[in-house]
Amino acid sequence: MNTKHDRKPGGGGAGLRAWARAAALALGTAVLSGCGAGQYISIGDTAAGYNREVLNLGLWAIAISAVIFIGVSAALFYTVQKFREDRNTAEPQQFHGNNKLEVWLVAVPIVIVLGLSVLSVRSLARLNPVSKESVGIEALGAQFWWNFSYPANAAAAGGVVTNGNEMVMPAEAKIAVTTTSRDVIHGFWAPNLGGQRASIPTVKKSWQLDTDRPGVYQGNCSQLCGASHANMRFKVVALPADRYETFETAAQAYRAPTPAPGSAEARGYTIFMQGKAATGAIACASCHRVQGTPAAGVSGPDLSFFGTRRTLGAGKWEAMTPARWEDPEAARILHLWLKNSPGVKPGSLMPTYDGSTYYVNGKPQKGGVLTDQEIDDVAAYLRSLQLPEEADYWRGSPAITSGGQQ
């Protein structure tokens, strides 16, 4: 049955899809920016070229859909008015077999769908290529943290510059982020900077993001990946070009400071590197890397600049003050974290250091024991792992708050 009534929804179908897409975009913006007066998180942040392109595409889709909506509505109202049953009780004239009309009713929706497809493909072509000039950053997802490494930045002390859970990038530059994973599928997503991308084991895929506005952006894992999926956050600090260069140079030259003999940091260093055989406490160095020391573990996040970082437990806690881990509350949380990480972050694979049971691949393990003093010594060592002050990427970096204002 090729009646007008069968065709109409076909013509409106493309419009409906476009409307749904536009509505999803608008809803996404509303939901994502609904985080109160704190951090501004939005896919509508037009400081990013990526978001501008997607928004532009969305506006085209909305405009085309609006024209279809108005046209179909007008035709519907006109028809309902003109051919009311009470004024025209005879059976309406049928147009079955009207080939000319049917060709039009097929052709018009095809043109609409093709038009929207061309716009979408054009946007994809603009968004996906990664240029040679892009700054390369590798984002490695793991249960439940991130490592960001800078393949172009060979560290003088060996390896490449890597930072756990805090990504540093230049503003006003194209960034090529290469996502991958070391266990399950994660999702790399900093909404203000670009679309979400899967981090897949054994796959390395590059894609671009950028922002015109220096500042601190929120990132989240966007793929359900286990017990602490919601505690797998990260920060992106976008720096003005000159400050990024300062960071880059200092990070390449960085060697973890050697603690003064007899200091708390020195005692912490020994435990960090060797653990405590007497109680079975595993060395931190077996899982973590610290640039410029023998610590080269890769099963946990890189701790090279831990003292400069302002987040702990992949963004579960933030110490967003210049005092950082010297702040009494932050220090208390760091102590709890070191003592029993799985106890404060579900699914954390870090061993416990208070003798409680933790699980590796579902198998119970007995944690070794460190005294409170020894834990504080390790914390003191971690706090000493700082970039030089001029390379501190947090200093003077504003959090982007509501409405994109600083």
Ligand code: CUA
């Ligand atoms: Cu990783 Cu969710």
